[in-house]
Amino acid sequence: MSLNEISVLSYDQPSKIWNIEWSPDGKLLASCGDDKTIHIWMEESENKWVVLQKLEAHEKTVRRIAWSPDGKYLAAASFDASTSIWEVNNGEFNHISTLEGHSFEVKSVAWDASGQLLATCSRDKSIWIWQMEDDQDFECISINNGHSQDVKCVRWHPSLEILASASYDDTIKMWQDTDGDWECIDTLSAHESTIWDIQFNASGNRLVSCSDDRSVCFWRLDSTTGRWKLLSRLESVHSRPIFSVDWSHNQELSPTEQLICTGGGDDSIIIYHQKQQQQQQQSDSSSSSSTTPNEIEQYEILYKHEKAHKSDINSIRWNPKKPNILASSGDDSTIKIWSFVC
């Protein structure tokens, strides 16, 4: 097993690269950071990446970016308390709107599966839900207060209109529109510190979260109650805070073949998978657990790559189309593209 570095994309100037996101077709990579810009990267020839366009609209750090599901729009959340919206036309990005309203830094932004709803969250503890109108105008349809501290990350369910949020208050909350009002329908508690990133699996019945407490949690949706239950908690997987997690959504792989990756403040990348059933039965045969082995779903570390970057890893993302290709970005002003070979 190995994780092979296949490309290094370097910024011209020193920058913390806070977030990277692949376009839905897996061909472009957007990155953002404390240089206040968004870089759009394109693979010009095999493993040679160039900056297609550099987008500038913010006065402060751009913390996170998000592609719409059809790849026609890009949204960017900034410490300047605004969110910019970019339209993609024939490979060219144009700034079409700026969403204002949060009183402090916007930390995360996410499009829902329909591409009609956008969520933003901030240090002001609130989550705003915006609706895109036909004329590309954005209207705020809901302001959700529920977290007691800054909200670090928002992610939509891959198919349903359910929003997950992660916070400095150590919890994850699930939000849903019930009779016209967005309400918190579940609060997930298992982490002991800030939750930095969360991701659903492809079918949306599992969730993974990573935290400042150096643990990774796997959650299962109980379809009868609609509530989330902790499946397993892997402790001390990284030796420093874990800033980013992703669950691969590749259509060529079966659900149990999908891999999870994390990157953190210890400069390491870790890859996880779901334990095979047979292994579980062996390991569980000695225990007197009341649950039958095939009900137990466990996750384990498959591979750890230390010193993947020269400094903290802030973001890590699987390519949506190419199996086992992932990208990572860090405080060392670089983005790396990796190939994971099982």
Add this chain to the structure above:
Amino acid sequence: MSQQQKDEGFINPNPVVYSKDESENNSSLYNERFTEDEETPDDFDVYEIFDLVRDINDPEHPLTLEQLNVVRHENIKIDISNNIIRLYFTPTVPHCSMANIIGLSIKEKLSRSLPQRFKVDVKVTPGSHSSEQSVNKQLNDKERVSAALDSSSSILNVSMHNVITRMFKC
């Protein structure tokens, strides 16, 4: 001192002042001791780390963190093999509301001065502050720290009140 501080009075009006320790080391040479090359391990000790932070001014008094005994040699830990530097600072009074700012100043100074591969943890000395956990969490939240320092050349040059607003007010 800002008008606000004058109006509200000092948090610690009469701090104990400690004499500067001149015998151990001189403070002028630390830059030369760090190699420019990121790959070569530096051979340095707590005195050099101490030199970087000893002259930071207290936000309330025209005194340095060394003079107020907020930073001390024995509260600096270096894990050279893992590139981790951990500094514990001791606020002058347990309810000191300036603890966040002092910690942020120390963190910024170390992060800017040391080679990038070093991980810097700045925490309150255990038992020395009434909101120890909360102060430690804020100081080690990389995102909040970055936002507080964003667009300012240095926290050491901007008004403390602005920094408090920028980083901690919610």
